[in-house]
Amino acid sequence: MTTSTVKTPAKSAYWAGVRDGAPFVLIAVPFATLFGVIATDAGLTLAQAMGFTILVIAGAAQFAAVQMMVEDASIAFVLLAALAVNLRMAMYSASLVPYLGAAPLWKRACVSYLNFDQTYITSVARYEARPEMSVSERVSYFMGVATPITPLWFTMTFVGIVAGQAIPDAWALDFIMPIMFLAMVSPMLKSLAHVAAAAMSVAVALALVDLPAGTGLLVAAGAAMLTGALVETWMERRAR
Structure with a gap:
């Protein structure tokens, strides 16, 4: 057997990531198409919309920013809305450090660019299930999911931008976003602390729904993290 045909652990991890990331295609296709349509409606040119999606590559933040543009908000508020929605990526990055912090800088840069909801949640679930994975395998798996x-x-x-108004309103593709998040988050609720944090985030987000775009979500995220930490601490003390 030649060296080129040998399946290394890193290659195996990569293809496992490709397999686990494949189902998200069913969501990415309508979600990305919808963004292209909405970006066109907001007045963005083809170059602007494509530049936006390639540089930001974060659906929720892109939708929040474009929605603010449709409402004729100032540039400052558009940027604030996108930043508020995307601040969860900072939490994602922090939680990836124990798994990928030892990787070379260029690999961490690639992970940083491709660190969105699907890659993060799928990868962390894999890392937790297989703590014996090496750093190289973890990076390869992450890249595979992406x-x-x-x-x-x-x-x-691009298709959504070009198709534009040809896509009927009756298709109501905007339902994809909440379904996507529910499908990704539900399997992660493995303990009382997770459930309590999720319940708190929902309650606070609904209570603050009238706040400016993204603000309620930030408060809800903070409340959820605090709740999860308190419940986990309580459970550890009780176990002793």
């Missing part, structure tokens, strides 16, 4: 999603995100955004 492989089927990212090119389609770019491609279908």
